[in-house]
Amino acid sequence: MGLRNRLHEIIYEADTPMGKLFDLVLFFLILLSVVVVMLESVGHIDAKYHDLFLKIEWGITLFFTLEYILRIVSVKKPFRYIFSFYGLIDLLATIPLYLSYIFAGSQVLLAVRAFRLLRVFRILKLVKFLGEASQLSKALRASRAKILVFVYTVLILSVIMGTIMYQIEGEESGFTSIPRSIYWTIVTLTTVGYGDIAPQTTLGQFIATIIMVMGYGIIAVPTGIVTVEYAKHSGEKKTSSESYVHTNTQACPNCSVENHRDGAKYCYNCGDLL
Amino acid sequence: MGLRNRLHEIIYEADTPMGKLFDLVLFFLILLSVVVVMLESVGHIDAKYHDLFLKIEWGITLFFTLEYILRIVSVKKPFRYIFSFYGLIDLLATIPLYLSYIFAGSQVLLAVRAFRLLRVFRILKLVKFLGEASQLSKALRASRAKILVFVYTVLILSVIMGTIMYQIEGEESGFTSIPRSIYWTIVTLTTVGYGDIAPQTTLGQFIATIIMVMGYGIIAVPTGIVTVEYAKHSGEKKTSSESYVHTNTQACPNCSVENHRDGAKYCYNCGDLL
Amino acid sequence: MGLRNRLHEIIYEADTPMGKLFDLVLFFLILLSVVVVMLESVGHIDAKYHDLFLKIEWGITLFFTLEYILRIVSVKKPFRYIFSFYGLIDLLATIPLYLSYIFAGSQVLLAVRAFRLLRVFRILKLVKFLGEASQLSKALRASRAKILVFVYTVLILSVIMGTIMYQIEGEESGFTSIPRSIYWTIVTLTTVGYGDIAPQTTLGQFIATIIMVMGYGIIAVPTGIVTVEYAKHSGEKKTSSESYVHTNTQACPNCSVENHRDGAKYCYNCGDLL
């Protein structure tokens, strides 16, 4: 079974007690790293606990570094992992502290850490959450083209209405440029409505009213699309039970493909021994 | 039939004239207690009627105390009631006035009184409202897992976008810390849009625009889920009429279980005589 | 056929050329009356055209008075009309100008004029709009009980959260009383978000965040209800074509009931000759 296989089982899978423990510890550390980044940004808390935060940061960074190396070591084809979505996030979440000694602005990368929170879906795969999520994402993927058409139409509408409002309201009302005017149009169309910019002229308020009613009604379109698509995929669950064979959390040590059937001995993708 | 049984019938059930009257009086007093707490908070009204309010408060508190004691006395297993959801709310709604002589900050408990307004659903059970409510709550319960996945995704998104906006906008625009920046992101994503914090830089406004369009579109997801689930449970009504046998408002004096069939003599849960 | 029958045909029906013309003139005058009331409220326009507006007001009021009298005269049972929904609106829309010579504050009644705009639905009944509207209102009536349960739950939630926010934020942040705090909660829960009151403390912002996400998600409930109910009633259209016999705009001169079949000679309600 070899050391690499054992490592692979612990790090990539969550079916054994050790695998579950590893995933939970990892999730806790990811959460801690995000919380520390948040608290560091609050002036009066950072002033008090700066040294503690730095120590925690270093501890987490060392753990992440070790984890990253082990992840590379324990798969047969490390490059697949390195250039995968999760692989890149893991790398970007590990390096900010190292980079901060080289570049000044590398703090930006700390935001990447939050992406690691998505790993919780892997851990929760243990229970039924993933089936739900995959139904949802199927519905969203099926309506992708329609939603793109919708978003594109909304954008053109925003550009047109933004340009018109810029010429009606002008600089006195805060519509100082067309991009800013488009920003206002989107704020209004999505019914967010900050109020930092608001039309002052009667004509401007009249057109604003039209934009609002349009925004209020247009929301029916994506809702309708997602509901109908989701209704289709939700129905599938009953007719074709095939997509609901019990899967486990194993990932193929060769090609990293997931969602193997329970009790499967060989990867359904590359034929390698699991 | 015993005194306890009679009390039980009046306090817990709403099938007899006395039971109905008790429920109506109770609901009126709960409403009065909530209104008085509200009016006490309005400076100029409280200044005028403070003594009257205190008298009403004492009257209601004494009634609630008596009612709480009778509720305990009239069930066979009082601990079930005491530690039930309604039991805890009844207790917390009764004690604030007593506690205010011991602790200063116990006013917080007054908010609990509003929870007692939920009792109206018990009174309205007389008519057809509960069937509706239970259909709704069934649909919501069925889509719980999906909605949790959705809320979790929204939260991660808020953390990521909040961290990015904090680093783009900085303290000058009001994004003074990451938690505050996340607060702004949620205000924007849910299309609330207070406008107390608003992006000032062009890049910040551009990313804000993306968050708004996302928030505007994402709402389609819970709507789709609830609509589809509710459509399923709404259909049930016709196929399996079994869930629509006439139920009454009796609660078992032994185990407090509700929704007994009309004319049932024994509790379907513990077999005790109703 | 008698004068009363002729008047009835012109005033209450829209099948004859004269009836159509009357409805169009009436709708134009109602629109004019609403526009004049609006323009009178704009200071600089009123200053310029005050005399013209007063003349138009008098002309419209005289026409409305005449129309109201004719409506009473031309039905067999005038009290049914007088105390019907439209009858009361017609009266209230006619009298403000007369009353303004007696009471100072009777301007409030001018808002009633806008209700008369609802008559357009009668005129449009000519075409297919009413079928659509009745389908919609059927769906809304069918989901009335569920929507009431929903609104009641939202109100209790607002009272609870408003009371909590009042005790957290206090007067410094603008939460000066519980009613005002509840007002803020509803502003937030419905995702309106004026920003005239906004939480300042970290705990307050955290709870505000929860209210927002709840408000953002809760909207799925009425949407789901209306969609499912409307889907049911929309399906009916095909199965039972009976509800789509051609109806005309005649109203029974005796009992004022509407929606008679095309070609019907007797009122389906009271048997009177149409």
Next chain:
Amino acid sequence: MGLRNRLHEIIYEADTPMGKLFDLVLFFLILLSVVVVMLESVGHIDAKYHDLFLKIEWGITLFFTLEYILRIVSVKKPFRYIFSFYGLIDLLATIPLYLSYIFAGSQVLLAVRAFRLLRVFRILKLVKFLGEASQLSKALRASRAKILVFVYTVLILSVIMGTIMYQIEGEESGFTSIPRSIYWTIVTLTTVGYGDIAPQTTLGQFIATIIMVMGYGIIAVPTGIVTVEYAKHSGEKKTSSESYVHTNTQACPNCSVENHRDGAKYCYNCGDLL
């Protein structure tokens, strides 16, 4: 095949490599023209690059002029194109720069350029987007009457509530006239909520609360309509595959009708050779 036919193939169709190239170049230039108009409105960028922008403007205008002439020349019935929707937009997008030498305010026409972005749907017709869009627009057209009834009801509601709020709040709270008060009502009803005008009196806030809850619930109506209609048209796709014969991007050189079957030799509308 003639020069005119070749030009027609390149300009109006996207099946040949030259046709595709032309469409892509055109789309890029339209995008560039919109971006330049935007950047010109930003003071500090325009100050720096004013001469460059003017040169680009002239280049694009000359290209648009040439394209417009060729479009007219290459169809058999030019007046059909000139007075079509796209024909008018093409003209209005071409002339602003010429007009700016004659009239001062002709900058307004620059907003029309954004409409040309709608051409992207023609280019994307190559792929499957158009099928999606036509399904959407079918659903929207089918629910047009219902949505009109809905919008009209919302407008009457806004007029009524606006007039009432004007009389309750008065000028001190910013409700300076009825039109402005109606503007506020729509801002609130659509849940935009700028906060530039907000009720100050307790009664005004109470009514505002009702408007908000109404606006929050009313959105369920268009959503329900669109979802149900879209569900119907989405189902069609499977039952009647006839509407999904492969179409190409050819437009008839005689009558400009589009969506011809793949391999069709004659226009299905006028019988002219394609």
